[in-house]
Amino acid sequence: MRKLLLTTTAIAFAVGTAAPAMAEFNSRNIRVSNGINQDHPVGNGIKAMQACLDDKSGGKLKLTAFWGGALGGDLQATQALRSGVQEAVVTSSSPLVGLIPSLGVFDLPFLFSNAKEADAVMDGAFGDMMNKKLEEQGLVNLAYWENGFRNLSNSKRAVNKWEDFSGLKVRVMQNNIFLDTFQNLGANATPMAFGEVFSALETNAIDAQENPYVTIDTSKFYEVQKYVTETNHAYTPFLFLFSKPIFDSYTPEEQAALRECAVVGRDEERKVIRELNQKSLEKIKAAGLEVNTLSPEEQARIREKSMVVYEKHKAEIGADIVDAVLADLKKIRGQ
Numbered sequence: 001m002r003k004l005l006l007t008t009t010a011i012a013f014a015v016g017t018a019a020p021a022m023a024e025f026n027s028r029n030i031r032v033s034n035g036i037n038q039d040h041p042v043g044n045g046i047k048a049m050q051a052c053l054d055d056k057s058g059g060k061l062k063l064t065a066f067w068g069g070a071l072g073g074d075l076q077a078t079q080a081l082r083s084g085v086q087e088a089v090v091t092s093s094s095p096l097v098g099l100i101p102s103l104g105v106f107d108l109p110f111l112f113s114n115a116k117e118a119d120a121v122m123d124g125a126f127g128d129m130m131n132k133k134l135e136e137q138g139l140v141n142l143a144y145w146e147n148g149f150r151n152l153s154n155s156k157r158a159v160n161k162w163e164d165f166s167g168l169k170v171r172v173m174q175n176n177i178f179l180d181t182f183q184n185l186g187a188n189a190t191p192m193a194f195g196e197v198f199s200a201l202e203t204n205a206i207d208a209q210e211n212p213y214v215t216i217d218t219s220k221f222y223e224v225q226k227y228v229t230e231t232n233h234a235y236t237p238f239l240f241l242f243s244k245p246i247f248d249s250y251t252p253e254e255q256a257a258l259r260e261c262a263v264v265g266r267d268e269e270r271k272v273i274r275e276l277n278q279k280s281l282e283k284i285k286a287a288g289l290e291v292n293t294l295s296p297e298e299q300a301r302i303r304e305k306s307m308v309v310y311e312k313h314k315a316e317i318g319a320d321i322v323d324a325v326l327a328d329l330k331k332i333r334g335q
């Protein structure tokens with residue numbers, strides 16, 4: 001009897017201690033870092049994602065966001081994910097090409113002509129294929145959020161044609177494709193982490209940078225720039241990356257909630273960023289910057305001139321990858 005009791009106690013104890021690890025949802029503090037500021041629409045996305053997680057996990061899964069590069073830049077944070085010391089980051093894909101060269105496909109100049117095309121590619125089979133490559137490097141991409149179409153800002157002159165890029169000291173992301181795109185247009189391109197851009201512009205170490213209107217607004221680049229040109233030269237996504245070693249230690253329910261809620265956050269972030277784009281442009285103008293668009297002829301000339309970048313980087317990205325995205329786009333465009 002005593003023996004039986006002891007055994008039962010032992011079993012109860014074993015079950016008791018094992019229970020938390022087997023619970024559908026455990027208390028998790030998920031750190032998400034960003035280079036951009038809290039008033040960027042990524043902030044709205046994170047709020048929506050948190051509301052969804054609260055709902056699904058009964059308040060167990062908590063996101064703690066760190067803004068303005070407080071946990072390091074895109075690349076540094078991504079490495080922290082791979083080694084399992086940080087849970088998540090919302091990063092541009094571009095600085096990660098050293099790790100995953102095929103991600104460079106998204107940096108090809110003038111690849112997407114509108115957000116609808118970008119969404120279809122990211123949210124479809126092509127996006128899934130890139131996610132597999134990220135997983136091989138220890139990164140789970142929960143969803144593609146929007147960074148957006150990029151425009152040029154500078155402190156020197158209005159840029160109306162590609163010859164106007166000549167000699168402009170332009171900060172580019174740490175990415176060969178951007179570097180070549182701008183060098184090919186005659187600019188003096190310098191790779192630099194995002195966190196250093198504001199002060200480099202402020203001290204005139206560089207003349208120019210390129211980012212979506214919303215970033216020129218929320219990162220206050222308009223305070224240290226005089227001209228903005230709507231070049232739309234590239235669309236870059238944000239990846240909502242999770243550390244694979246940490247993700248793999250979560251329960252299936254936690255994993256599913258994170259994937260589903262990252263998509264809820266994505267939809268909110270995309271909605272807000274697309275609304276804010278125009279307002280950010282107005283704010284930039286109101287701050288006294290001279291904003292210009294390119295004539296359709298100039299846009300076509302710049303585009304034409306930039307096509308050499310596709311050939312130059314095709315092998316490094318993977319010819320199959322470049323062909324696959326172009327084939328996808330043809331289908332989407334109904335050609």
Ligand code: TK8
Nearest residue numbers: 034035036091092173194
């Ligand atoms: C913020 C960056 C930024 C990107 C850049 O961490 O570096 O210019 O566009 O949004 O990811």
